[in-house]
Amino acid sequence: xxxxxxxxxRYGDKTAVDRLSFTVKSGEVTGFLGPNGAGxxxxxxxxxxxxxxxxxxxxxxxxAYAKHPAPLHEIGTLLEAxxxxxxxxxxxxxxxxxxxxxIARRRVDEVIELAGLSSVAGKRVGAxxxxxxxxxxxxxxxxxxxGIVMLDxxxxxxxxxxxxxxxxxxxxxxxxxxxxxxxxHLMSEMALIADHLVIVGRGRLLADTTLDDFTRTAAxxxxxxxxxxxxRLRPLIAGPDVxxxxxxxxxxxxxxxxxxxxxxxxxxxxxxLYELTPxxxxxxxxxxxxxxxxxxxxxxxxxxxxxxxxxxxxxxx
Amino acid sequence: MTTSSxxxxxxxxxxxxxxTPRGVVRSEWLKFWSLRSxxxxxxxxxxxxxxxxxxxxxxxxPPTAGNSDEGMSDGSSDAVSLALTGSPLVSLIVxxxxxxxxxxxxxxxxxxxxxxxxxxxxxxxxxxSAVVALLVLVLTAIGALVAFALGAVxxxxxxxxxxxxxxxxxxxxxxxxxxxxLVAAFGVALGALLRxxxxxxxxxxxxxxxxxxxxxxxxxxLADALxxxxxxxxxxxxxxxxxxxxxxxxxxxxxxxxxxxxxALAAAAFxxxxxxx
Numbered sequence: 001x002x003x004x005x006x007x008x009x010r011y012g013d014k015t016a017v018d019r020l021s022f023t024v025k026s027g028e029v030t031g032f033l034g035p036n037g038a039g040x041x042x043x044x045x046x047x048x049x050x051x052x053x054x055x056x057x058x059x060x061x062x063x064a065y066a067k068h069p070a071p072l073h074e075i076g077t078l079l080e081a082x083x084x085x086x087x088x089x090x091x092x093x094x095x096x097x098x099x100x101x102x103i104a105r106r107r108v109d110e111v112i113e114l115a116g117l118s119s120v121a122g123k124r125v126g127a128x129x130x131x132x133x134x135x136x137x138x139x140x141x142x143x144x145x146x147g148i149v150m151l152d153x154x155x156x157x158x159x160x161x162x163x164x165x166x167x168x169x170x171x172x173x174x175x176x177x178x179x180x181x182x183x184x185h186l187m188s189e190m191a192l193i194a195d196h197l198v199i200v201g202r203g204r205l206l207a208d209t210t211l212d213d214f215t216r217t218a219a220x221x222x223x224x225x226x227x228x229x230x231x232r233l234r235p236l237i238a239g240p241d242v243x244x245x246x247x248x249x250x251x252x253x254x255x256x257x258x259x260x261x262x263x264x265x266x267x268x269x270x271x272x273l274y275e276l277t278p279x280x281x282x283x284x285x286x287x288x289x290x291x292x293x294x295x296x297x298x299x300x301x302x303x304x305x306x307x308x309x310x311x312x313x314x315x316x317x
Numbered sequence: 318m319t320t321s322s323x324x325x326x327x328x329x330x331x332x333x334x335x336x337t338p339r340g341v342v343r344s345e346w347l348k349f350w351s352l353r354s355x356x357x358x359x360x361x362x363x364x365x366x367x368x369x370x371x372x373x374x375x376x377x378x379p380p381t382a383g384n385s386d387e388g389m390s391d392g393s394s395d396a397v398s399l400a401l402t403g404s405p406l407v408s409l410i411v412x413x414x415x416x417x418x419x420x421x422x423x424x425x426x427x428x429x430x431x432x433x434x435x436x437x438x439x440x441x442x443x444x445x446s447a448v449v450a451l452l453v454l455v456l457t458a459i460g461a462l463v464a465f466a467l468g469a470v471x472x473x474x475x476x477x478x479x480x481x482x483x484x485x486x487x488x489x490x491x492x493x494x495x496x497x498x499l500v501a502a503f504g505v506a507l508g509a510l511l512r513x514x515x516x517x518x519x520x521x522x523x524x525x526x527x528x529x530x531x532x533x534x535x536x537x538x539l540a541d542a543l544x545x546x547x548x549x550x551x552x553x554x555x556x557x558x559x560x561x562x563x564x565x566x567x568x569x570x571x572x573x574x575x576x577x578x579x580x581a582l583a584a585a586a587f588x589x590x591x592x593x594x
Contacts (some may be wrong), residue, residue, distance in 0.1 A: 066436035069335035
């Protein structure tokens, strides 16, 4: 488990990470998202003890990273691609890390095999492609068989087979009860793998939610209804917590009722429906909406569903 | 996050191993030997030491009126100083090797891997210094003995010819190895302080080679007091056979130079521990 509490990092008068609090739990894949410069890498470096926080704290399994007697067994990290000396072979690189913890050569061979690097293990890392470098970084993260893995952009440069491998690997680790934290700019990939999302912008927490909640909320949890009797239908489906917005004369977007409920009501009142579609925003759309707001309004906490104020009918009691 | 699923995570929750000083030394040992540049630097220092020593001895001629041994700082040639003619260049090579061992990790990003494995950080600095110092000590001490033995062939029959059993010879040759070992550790400290190969090597060059020449800018009394205590002049006192009037004794030279190295390492340790990577 990783716990950040009011984590802050300032460089001069620039605040890279601003009172960030979140938790990465065991048994889940937590996606760590944010636009470029949002403070993701800085946060990960603080988790791994490379950068010292200006304020607040972050712990790994209840302790600061550097206080662990054997950190590689607690958390495996892939920070930036190629945190490796290019003149050394992959095997020697991993072996050098393994020696510090007294990890056996057998385990080194195991992670090389697991990462699909067996045929190039003796080659100098400088000759590696981006994808092979990523595989080596992931192999290093797995070396200590840690209960937590934290990977910064792990699928960068990987071929489709490699992407699938990472997805299955991380899913498998989470299912075994380990905590997985990863950052990625590939929203489609993140949508496939993450259970939980921590989204930052300008160093601040924008959202800490589940993937399902996030995409549902971003879409307004709405159902799109198209009918030529929109004005007749509107009061029929209104109710507490039901919000109805409209962009054209024939279209309603209803949140607070399921498609099934709306269909039943429309049928019982004889309102013909031409379309009845549950709205589901893609993670990408939801993410863009959220971070666009963050840029425009600096730090609007995005707890609430975005709502079109002009046409909103809050039919709450 | 149930207890049953946690207990299924194999080995992850029962780390019995831990980071030990011995493990860090083994790691640094492997890191040293697994880079081609280490081999090249060690080989180069040995070649330079032997070649310069042998050539200097072979071409040696007794001083005549017009030729009074340029290049020897104290003006008196002896079999030991001839064997160690390559000393300034060797010190640059082993010092640069020390710089590269650390600064090379910063320039490649390897340092992030290193310090996530050893987050207490200081064991890395001390293990690196110890590994390179030990290897340089063994190599350059043996190299000095061999250079002396080969040089003795060239000097056969000359008035300055000495044998290993003569007073001070063995002490000087081994002192040379100790000096080079300390220079390598000094390089490690500079590399950790400056975090850049170019910066580390140029400051090494400046401190060992240029600093002693700047004393001419100082008033004579101050220059006379300071010069023997500069790193390289103090260090050279460790392996000179004959002590000149204004230089330190070998023992005092060792203490002063070791003090400089300790100071540099302390500053490097402070920076390593206190600043972000």
